[in-house]
Amino acid sequence: MNRNLLIASTSTIHGSGYLEYLKDKVEEHFADANQIVFVPFARPGGASHEEYFQFAKKFFDNIGKELVGIHNLSDMVNGLRSAEGIFTGGGNTFVLLKALYDNKLIKPLRDVIARGIPYMGTSAGSNILGATVQTTNDMPIVYPPSFEALGAVPFNINPHYQDPDPASQHMGETRETRIKEFLHFNSQVVTGLREGSFFKVADDVIALQGPFSVRIFEPGKEPYEVSSEEDLSFLLG
């Protein structure tokens, strides 16, 4: 299967600027793209599409790439189909997914990804690459017509993965508990991707990069860690 994905847990790590920790990887990922289509629909903090676009554009200006906001295109579907690269930023996964359905962009996105056009996602923009968005951390502030996502990879992604805090006195569920609950109702593997780590998927090869191992949740198994040196090909089934 053709695909060329950079799947990041977060756009920003603590104490660093927007996409700064990923700069070299972004340049490499989009080496052959002069123009990149930006999908601002996740609207972090309720930002407008244009506010979010202008924020992201500064980073891409600095690396000499032209960023085009999909919200500014008169024909979004064709704009996407002719994209040389796509970047979907983080924010609220439900808001993002609903906007993709409302604007009939799910199939065009699947198609362009399957043609091997480089796609980068951070946080919610990564989440939608999975089978479903059902391992998002976000609040369901809008109601999308389905939880089914792009399925560019067969597993589900939990971005911003956090380990349980042994000192916590909070009685709400830990991330691990939530993902285990997910596996009572769903069968796909879940990857807990920590901030600063990311997947690179080139066709049928997947690699983990960044400082942390990934936590793997499978039905009927205790969760376990896989490091960036180990084989992750089982994730692509």
Next chain:
Amino acid sequence: MNRNLLIASTSTIHGSGYLEYLKDKVEEHFADANQIVFVPFARPGGASHEEYFQFAKKFFDNIGKELVGIHNLSDMVNGLRSAEGIFTGGGNTFVLLKALYDNKLIKPLRDVIARGIPYMGTSAGSNILGATVQTTNDMPIVYPPSFEALGAVPFNINPHYQDPDPASQHMGETRETRIKEFLHFNSQVVTGLREGSFFKVADDVIALQGPFSVRIFEPGKEPYEVSSEEDLSFLLG
């Protein structure tokens, strides 16, 4: 409007047994009910209905109340309609809400609540009393046919409310950020209810009880705190 609600943030506070901190309040709330119908559909940790029921039953045995699991009734709707008291436990809000829709229990629940039958909710069981479940903290592990909830109160509830941790280096959204994002897309007031605190609603009177103030989120306003001594009647509109 008739209603008799005990809306708790959590069933259990740190270092204490199940419902232990609420024991006196539960006894008072269900003083006139010999038999209480338990709704186990939120399935915490993926527990079966019967496992969850047996767990909750121990507490009610200790206070001399008969607990009846709705999942064990041949006619759930009539069982609910003839209930003397209702308790909906926590777990996953999406799983709970979907089960209520699937079993056609939304309207019967609304009706029995509107007759003033005492209802107690903890966590997810509280969340469903609001206008919608869109301020839940839970993962969307199943897809309910709607996010609309019971509307026994006109506001939304965020149980297990947590203040931002100023020392955190995590880049995921804080609870406050998430609720502010909710208010970009929705108009109802949100109440951030901390663990150990709870609302009592008797017809058109609402009181906050427990050790903490409640954090109020309204569109176009900075969030603010209201203590248990202050008037909360604006919440009932």
